[in-house]
Amino acid sequence: MTEAYDLKNNVRKLRFEKDEMTQQQLADVAGVTRQTIIAIEQGKYAPSLPLAFKIARAFGVGIDHVFEYTEIDPPNKPIITPEKAV
Amino acid sequence: MTKMQRKAYIRLIVIGVIIVVSAVLLVAFREKGILNVLGGLGFLWIFAIPGLMGPPPFVPFRKKKDQIVFDERDARILQRATADAFGAFWYVFPILCLWLYLFVNVYRTEGLGQISSAYITIMAGGGGILVALVQSVSIIIQYREGQR
Numbered sequence: 439m440t441e442a443y444d445l446k447n448n449v450r451k452l453r454f455e456k457d458e459m460t461q462q463q464l465a466d467v468a469g470v471t472r473q474t475i476i477a478i479e480q481g482k483y484a485p486s487l488p489l490a491f492k493i494a495r496a497f498g499v500g501i502d503h504v505f506e507y508t509e510i511d512p513p514n515k516p517i518i519t520p521e522k523a524v
Numbered sequence: 525m526t527k528m529q530r531k532a533y534i535r536l537i538v539i540g541v542i543i544v545v546s547a548v549l550l551v552a553f554r555e556k557g558i559l560n561v562l563g564g565l566g567f568l569w570i571f572a573i574p575g576l577m578g579p580p581p582f583v584p585f586r587k588k589k590d591q592i593v594f595d596e597r598d599a600r601i602l603q604r605a606t607a608d609a610f611g612a613f614w615y616v617f618p619i620l621c622l623w624l625y626l627f628v629n630v631y632r633t634e635g636l637g638q639i640s641s642a643y644i645t646i647m648a649g650g651g652g653i654l655v656a657l658v659q660s661v662s663i664i665i666q667y668r669e670g671q672r
Contacts, residue, residue: 470595473526473667482670483597 442510449504450479452497459496467496527593528602529667532660539657605662612658613651620647 453459461479465472468489477483478493485493494501624647628639 465592469592470597471526471592474595474597477597477670480670486596489596 444508444510445481445484446506446508447478447481447504448506449475449493452499452504456497464493464496468492526598526667528598528663532663535656535660536664539653539660542653601663601666604666605659608662609655609657609659613655616654617647617651620650 449464453461453464461472461475465475468475469492470489474483474485478485490501490505494504497504624639624643628643629636
């Protein structure tokens, strides 16, 4: 079952804070195309973990400063008590 | 626009031309009554080749030195588009086989079990075009709509 989630990011904000870094400059540092950076900024693409780390490193911040993960309508998972888990 | 997007658009144009040219030739040959000379409809497979091979090598893609033109997003899009294309193929191909059996064998040849080899060529060529078509459309949609 796929979980619904919302992945927000501060890439655009961080770019401007980092000496108004261009999308192309960030793309070059992260090793991707400019279109991928655009897609990430627009929330159209969720990057892989290595790419997310590369982007965070380009800004010199932690990954959680760049990306915010929120579960939308979390599924009603049954609570597994220690007795049931056995 | 990425290199893969451009390729997808070019392939769609090529496939469009293939379909139009094939339809025109088909009608023209049928009217002249030389369809059988060309081996039925089998000649159409010739037109499928450019569609399957994608854009010709002389189509220029401007690329700066050390510019990245293919990354993890492109790879993911291509992987999904290929899966879509072959998924579509395996839905359509059995239907084509069934159609071939029912329409051509049962209705046209009154169940004699004779099917012109031209139909097989069309199915193979058509299948190839279908794969290229669905893959290209899927690539364009994924770039436009985004994917996760």
